[in-house]
Amino acid sequence: MLTKRQENILKLIVMEYIKLAKPVGSKLICDKLNCSSATVRNEMMQLEEMGLLEKTHTSSGRVPSEKGYRYYVDNLMELKQLNGEEVYKLQTVFNNSQLELSDVLNKSLEIISEITSYTSVVLDTKSHDNKLKEISVVPVNSEILVVIVVTDQGYVEHKNIELHNVSLEEVQKTVKLINDLIIGTPIDEVSAKLEFEIKPVIAKYVKQHEILYNAFYDVLTDISTKNVNVVGKNNILKHQEFGNIDKIKDIFSKLDDKSLLENIEETNNDINIYIGHENKMSPDVTVIKTNYKTSKDEGTIAIIGPKRMDYDKVVNLLDYIKKQIEG
Amino acid sequence: MLTKRQENILKLIVMEYIKLAKPVGSKLICDKLNCSSATVRNEMMQLEEMGLLEKTHTSSGRVPSEKGYRYYVDNLMELKQLNGEEVYKLQTVFNNSQLELSDVLNKSLEIISEITSYTSVVLDTKSHDNKLKEISVVPVNSEILVVIVVTDQGYVEHKNIELHNVSLEEVQKTVKLINDLIIGTPIDEVSAKLEFEIKPVIAKYVKQHEILYNAFYDVLTDISTKNVNVVGKNNILKHQEFGNIDKIKDIFSKLDDKSLLENIEETNNDINIYIGHENKMSPDVTVIKTNYKTSKDEGTIAIIGPKRMDYDKVVNLLDYIKKQIEG
DNA sequence: TCCTAGCACTCTAAAATCTCGATTGCTAAA
């Protein structure tokens, strides 16, 4: 258990280190507290023994350890108000009724990346609530046609398919068959339904069913695809902890790795903080993320920055966004 | 005018420097030529006076100047055959008839970026040959509807619009009006036609014409939008000439700057090489680019790398791709 | 006239050394 004074010292060190990125010495702390630097040093020694602080070398000031950040985040952090300008910028996005949700997310995370200098990730999926509403076909010429699928929440997916020696009637028949069987199906059940219920029917009634089936399968399953967008990647370059090219390479390649990003999802619905080794990205970063869900979309938004991250500001901003879009 | 021997020396220096990225000394050259290092040194001195070579400091080996690269590219470069593995990889993409052209371009440039370690840019526009084929509307619910536009080459664009208190008949009427007037129009004339011919008609016959007009305007003009894609951006990090973070920041921000990328287009239809200050990106890079045109698409592909770039390989690859897609 | 061997000279990159100042841990006294 930490004493009140130890907590104060830890808090000051974390805040100071986040601000200045330099190991914090006892002098700086004792100026802000009513005690001598020697006292602070004794306390710091104890905090170090508990694993909350670290030294970069024998005679350096202290730096928070991951455990130290964790303690700060769990027990000491105070959420301040967002400042007016930030809220104003974000509001202009939320108030723009022209934009689709995914645009709103991207734009608001652009703003957040700009004001925080961190990197954001949006992982967006059409919500399970989307049901198929209509499949239609527009012939372009004798060989190419466009398949268009719309969900009841207004999502649209389309794909061109090239068919040789398939009559338009054959296509229309397929469309009708599929439409009759699949309209109203939630998008995450489409794939199974196609494979087990619809494929056999088409195979029975339609010539060249394989080509047609595959084409429709593609466009129908595309609609439930996850969509990953990384915003403010270049901000990585701004932080001194990523001053060496190899670290940058590593983080950039992780940010490009879709499979890794898809894994940042979690069941939990709060705002989650993963410090250093707690996340899969890199021991040098912190990932703060939360899930969101509306009737149309669901997904995850995450902010990635150095462990020395402005925790309360990021948590505040994510919370604000989440509330706005779930509104 | 350069003597044969001077040309040989320049060529060797350029090739050697491209390979090893270290200033080239007279010793290395005289090993490959039938003369002493002193002779080579004398020639190098002359080449330096002509501005084709540079020294990094008084007693270093020589490095090609921009003018030196230019001379090499214009007069000395020999285009070798592409190796079989590279051609094979690219062929698997070109042979995949499932893919749309823009996918083919992106995928083949991914391959090129991978084998060369350079960065590629695709700037893709629907070709002027595209003409509007059909505009249709799918109502999602009482307030949201999807507008879908298809061109005769099979391109599709869609957009959701939200309408309050607009009857479906009113919408259908608008669609019919627009369809009648605009079908068959080449996409790059759509914008003007909408503004000067169609807007007045809609204004006359349709209530709430402004909302409807704007919605249709957006989706109809989106279809002729330029599409910029940057491939292999992280490759920038691989080259020692971009070893410092500030240069990386600079180039990354240039690569993100759409307006800059849109300017890489040129009327010329050959493969163009812009070395250092000859391009607008950065004095540290070379941009090699070419235009392409098919009935459906047209645009530019460009490869960006350090000035110390493998010129003949990149030219070869671009030439190959261009021929394949224009095929 | 052109080429080349030889040599003094230049300059860098890396290693080694020095210096300064910040910060620590410890001790002893308040």
Added chain:
DNA sequence: TTTAGCAATCGAGATTTTAGAGTGCTAGGA
């Protein structure tokens, strides 16, 4: 329990040293 005082530690930056690669120039040979 706190604090003042002090020797000890270490890094960051400046300075020096060293080794080696490469040059320009000169003078003699083809």
